[in-house]
Amino acid sequence: MAAEGLSLAGIGKTFRGRGRTVEALREVSLTCPAGSFTALIGPSGCGKSTVMRIALGLEAPDTGTARIAGMAPAEAARSGLTGVAFQDAALLPWRSVMRNVEAPLEVLGRKRDAHTARVRALIDLVGLTGYENSLPGELSGGMRQRVAIARALVTEPQVLFMDEPFGALDQILRRQMNVELQRVWAETGSTALLVTHGIDEAVFLADRVLVMQANPGRIVEAIEVPFARPRAPSLWSDPAFHALCDRIAEALTGGAVDA
Amino acid sequence: MAALPGERASAGRIPPGLRNLVILLLLWEVVGHFGLVAQGALPSPTAILERLWIDRADYPRHIEATLIGSSLGFLFGNxxxxxxxxxxxxxPRMLRLFRGVNVAIFSLPAIAIAPILTLTLTGMEPRVVLATLGVYFVTMTATVVGISQADSRATDMVRAYGGGRVKVLTMVQLRGALPSILSGFRIAAPNAVLGAILAEFGGGGDRWGLGVYLLGSLGQGMPTRLWGIGLVATAIAGLSYLAFALIARRFVGATRAVTLNAAVPGGDATDEPLASRLLFAAGSLALPFCFWWLFIWGTGAPWLIAKTPLGVADYLFFSPASASAQARLLHALGQTLPVTGIGMLVGLAFAFLLAISSRLFPEAVRAFMPVALVTQTMPLVALTPLLVLILGRGTSLTLWVTISVTFFPAFVTLAQGLALVPRSAVELPRAYGAGVWREMRMVTIPASLPYLFAATRLTVPRALLGVMIAEWLATGTGLGNLLNQSRGYLDYGMIWTVAAVAVLVSAACYQIVVLAERRVLRRLGMRTAE
Structure with a gap:
């Protein structure tokens, strides 16, 4: 079962700067079962984005192996199994919304015409109907982020990676986007890995929250999130929700003393 | 390279630039009309226009010849x-390997190789080659910068879907580099015109071309004609600049990234073993000389005329004439280099003072900026004959040419760099009650350092070019004169020697500035300004 999802085993990564070496990751292992939603949370500089970049095949680990549906990351990427949304949308500024959403198809060498209907459906799904021909510069921050989500879904990925996809948005917009993301993810049934530094975002979206600490970057705790799906906005004012958030906050700071 | 900032026009009001231009023209008219400068060497605009009208039949063929040369050069160079x-x-390895060639092309004073080109090539070819060389460096740099500054987030997106180097290039980098390349074109366009005119200065017996016309009119005692030619040359260069500026503006709008890219650029792998690094350095040094050989081999010029690197070494050190050649060369260098150095320093100092004082007198500098920008599109050094009229043929001419060709580009580079200093950085000392002077010392002056270095790099070859042209055309001293004389004496060894030495000196000075820049900026934790 895990073979269909994502698994990292014993990942280590060291960066060498000018005469300085930084051990970014040490012995990071995680398994995301197919169809699960996992959140990776940690302070700035703990290496959580590096974990995702290794899983995507953008960086090679020094030790350990990464597998997506049993394949090496680069191989999985080439066969179109993965979808990705970065912080700050990373849209191509000279392409319309429609053409931006289609970009992954182009990289994978798939025919764009065959997918026009789904691209339109995705744009509709993220609530941007009518903006198909707008340029990113003409959209608000939240709208650009929704384009990025639609783009991440266009290849019908089995594994969906998100690196602080709403990091640049304000709290209000962010919560709206969280609700929408949950809906979209539930409709596609993909395996999701969300990298974030927002505790409430992680708890609201994920089945399981992995807490990371820095120097060296490592996973210190895995916390299950028991709330039933679909989760409603009312969850944000639920005392149980806050109790869980507090627990994660504790895990984030607790180990820092002995690190 | 110097690029213009958004040339913004404030609607409604008369822009101060235009107002100043009108004032300047009126002043010029009065001064010219009464012959107040250098016994009438500065004619009034109306007198120049009158002469232009009288000469109108001459212009089309001269313009055509220069335009053909520069357009072909512009095309090839791009x-x-x-x-x-x-x-x-x-x-990056190719970049390192070709560094020597690129530095040589950037720093070669075009006039130094003009005689070589007219010796070994025929017809339009010298113009095309010099124009190509002038264009190549600007466009190449703009392309490299544009591609390497592509949004790393967007390239990550393509790579995350398994896209390789080619996909990243075609989908993200080339399109993202377009504004940079277009702004390169716009700076390269006047360079092409300048290159063609300088090649025409180099002689070669061609009857047509603005450079030929300018040179031929130098002895006629007709200031109005010289000014007319100068204005036409400037207009051509300016129009070509404007055309590409308009095209660039159409594209830039859609291409600017919407948010700031905060990703740290991946450091280049300096883990390479020393042996391989040395190999690349040696290759980079040797490559320009290989091109020299290739050029001679390609043109098939006879050995008597075309000197290889070995030929030049032989001429300078082992031939019977070597003692005299060395003496003449050293004498010329002794005349040229001090003037170049002083002129450059003064030009840079003026530019620096004026640029940092833009914080003190923003209005005055804003009004001056359009003038400085216009000069960017002028083939300034090609206008040396005009300065000869006003300043005569002494050392002061050389100095003024050097100062003027270094001052304007340096000022534009510095002023634009300072405009990039974040407002918050400037306001921080103010918020704690600092005066203007303290604010300058804490923020503006340190922030301007990278641009001061960039300006120095930019002006080294220009200063040498300016001095050599002045020497060639007017003062009869230094390297420029030695080159011109050797041309007359058919002293081919000396022609090649002067060209090689001029390029070497210029490249060495450039390299010294680069090394100093790296040291200082690294210590201050700053990055090199492009």
């Missing part, structure tokens, strides 16, 4: 520049 830029951006 093709080679964009192609090489793509290769260099994809392969």
């Amino acid at each position: 093709l080679i520049g964009v192609g090489a830029g793509i290769v260099f951006a994809l392969s």
Whole structure:
């Protein structure tokens, strides 16, 4: 079962700067079962984005192996199994919304015409109907982020990676986007890995929250999130929700003393 | 390279630039009309226009010849520049290997190789080659910078879907580099005109071309004609600049990234073993000389005329005439280098003072900026004959030419760099009650350092070019004169020697500035300004 999802085993990564070496990751292992939603949370500089970049095949680990549906990351990427949304949308500024959403198809060498209907459906799904021909510069921050989500879904990925996809948005917009993301993810049934530094975002979206600490970057705790799906906005004012958030906050700071 | 900032026009009100231009023209008219400058060497605009009208039958063929040469050079230079830029951006090793060639092309004083080109090539070819060289460097740099500054988040997106080097290039980098390349074109366009005119200065018996016309009119005692030619040359260069500025503006709008890219650029792998680094350095040094050989071999010029690097070494050190040649060369260098150094320093100092005082007198500098920008599109050094009229043929001419060709580009580079200093950085000392002077010392002056270095790099070859042209055309001293004389005496060994020495000196000075820049900026934790 895990073979269909994502698994990292014993990942280590060291960066060498000018005469300085930084051990970014040490012995990071995680398994995301197919169809699960996992959140990776940690302070700035703990290496959580590096974990995702290794899983995507953008960086090679020094030790350990990464597998997506049993394949090496680069191989999985080439066969179109993965979808990705970065912080700050990373849209191509000279392409319309429609053409931006289609970009992954182009990289994978798939025919764009065959997918026009789904691209339109995705744009509709993220609530941007009518903006198909707008340029990113003409959209608000939240709208650009929704384009990025639609783009991440266009290849019908089995594994969906998100690196602080709403990091640049304000709290209000962010919560709206969280609700929408949950809906979209539930409709596609993909395996999701969300990298974030927002505790409430992680708890609201994920089945399981992995807490990371820095120097060296490592996973210190895995916390299950028991709330039933679909989760409603009312969850944000639920005392149980806050109790869980507090627990994660504790895990984030607790180990820092002995690190 | 110097690029213009958004040339913004404030609607409704008369822009101060235009107002100043009108004032300047009126002043010029009065001064010219009464012959107040250098016994009438500065004619009034109306007198120049009158002469232009009288000479109107001469112009079309001269303009045509220069335009053909510069357009072909512009075309070739851009093709080679964009192609090489793509290769260099994809392969840092190639960039390192070709560094010597690129530095040599950037720093070669065009006038130094003009005689060589007219000796070995025929017809339009010298103009095309010099124009190509002038264009190549600008476009190549713009392409490399544009490609390597592509949004790393967007390239990550393509790579995350398994896209390789080619996909990243075609989908993100080339399109993202377009504004940079276009702004390169716009700076390269006047360079092409300048290159063609300088090649025409180099002689070669061609009857047509603005450079030929300018040179031929120098002895006629007709200031109005000289000014007319100068204005036409400037207009051509300016119009070509304007055309590409308009095209660039159309594209830039859609291409600017919407948010700031905060990703730290991946450091280049300096883990390479020393042996391989030395190999690349040696190759980079040797390559320009290989090109020299290739050029001679390609043109098939006879050995008597075309000197290889070995030929030049032989002439300078082992031939019977070597003692005299060395003496003449050293004498000329002794005359040229001090003037170049002083002129450059003064030009840079003026530019620096004026640029940092833009914080003190923003209005005055804003009004001056359009003038400085206009000069960017002028083939300034090609207008040396005009300065000869006003300043005569002494050392002061050389100095003024040098100062003027270094001051304007340096000022534009510095002023634009300072405009990039974040407002918050400037306001921080103010918020704690600092005066203007303290604010300058804490923020503006340190922030301007990278641009001061960039300006110095930019002006080294220009200063040498300016001095050599002045020497060639007017003062009869230094390297420029030695080159011109050797041309007359058919002293081919000396022609090649002066060209090689001029390029070497210029490249060495450039390299010294680069090394100093790296040291200082690294200590201050700053990055090199492009």
